[in-house]
Amino acid sequence: MISADMIAEIMGFNRFYSNILNLLNKQIMAEGYSLTETRVLFEIGKTDRCTANILVNQLDIDRSYMSRMIARFEKKGIIDKTQSPTDSRINYIRLTEKGRHDFNRLNDMQSEQITHLFHKMNEEDQKLIFDAMIMIKNKLSDVTDVISIRPFTPSDIEYVISRHKTLYYAERHLSNVFFNYVDRIVYQFANNFNPKTDCLNILECNGNPAGSIAVVKAEDKIAQIRFFMLEPEMRGRGYGNKLMDMALDFCREKKYKHVFLLTISAQVIARHIYERRGFRKTDSYDKSEWGESVVEERWDLEL
Structure with missing residues (x-):
């Protein structure tokens, strides 16, 4: 007590x-x-x-x-x-x-x-305080937040675009070239969406969008994971794992045999999620037009 x-x-x-x-x-x-x-x-x-x-x-x-x-x-x-x-x-x-x-x-x-x-502070104290802050945030959030994961609605498209732009600028300082790319691929997804082959799930916290993940048909029996994103306050709480597992379950349900995704090398924490599910890095590309020293990576998984 x-x-x-x-x-x-x-x-x-x-x-x-x-x-x-x-x-x-x-x-x-x-x-x-x-x-x-x-x-x-x-x-x-x-x-x-x-x-x-x-x-x-x-x-x-x-x-x-x-x-x-x-x-x-x-x-x-x-x-x-x-x-x-x-x-x-x-x-x-x-x-x-x-x-x-x-x-x-x-x-x-x-x-x-x-x-x-x-x-x-020295590095040891930095990590000690950081880990304590994450623990306090997660434990208190677990007893106060109402969490759900739902299929997207048309109004979620602007959320996905805006938050990709805002977060990638704040955390990675990516350029307008990347932001134009985000506009193009998200609107392309929305315009061509087919519920038989594609999905976009939205994580909600207390009724507000707090993350996303999509599956898009790339070729016959091949799917691409896209728009995987979590709000900073949702990270480290297992919801990235839940979104990824739901996306891969959808791929298996739709009989996809192969899944791939594109990310940037700076997304270190997300890479752990991919590795634990069997994804392997298969290629990398210079994307200096997106920002200084930006490298895009392709990760593949056989289902």
Whole structure:
């Protein structure tokens, strides 16, 4: 049973961690964005089909405060609104080119601040703190999150595109050439989707998209795994394994004999998922047009 002393320590840790977050976000606040505004920009950046209602519900922010914030963003030219083609009452909110630039700059600032903080510790202490943070996040999330995996709907296409762009910029600094490639292959998948040979599953956490994986027919009896992605907060919790296993089960159900996927060499953790299921790297390609020193890899599996 949890004791009064344990509760006091947890409350103390919460106050301490709040101070650390304030320290990390000082530079962002100096750029003219509050912490709440930064959170809202992050959510808007996830999809081109974001709405004010989605933001209010996901972030638990007062509706009138959200309206004022969105009006300020619109005035600054970092977001624009487009009317839903199916419901005139709904306006989609998305980042403009200036908004995407600001968002990426804020993300880079946070990365630099975290790097600076951790460089003050030796590698052993860095790993100790990192592992403890992952454990705390995962254990608390396991008892609070509602998780599901479902087939995609048309509205998920913009989520898949937006999050691939945002995450690959934030984590790998890939170029606009890669982003144009993402646009092309995801829309191509959506336009040619055949439920008899293809699938796209969406991981949901508390009703919000949190990851994806697709299977696409490449040739007769050959399938390709595509759009494998997890939100950072979902990693290390086994959901990448679940998505991959569901995709491979679909391949076996549809009588595919061979599966392959394309990834980049920097995706070290994802490679462990492939290796454990018998995938083997069969080729690599220079993709310097996507970013500095980017190498694309092909991994194959016989079913």
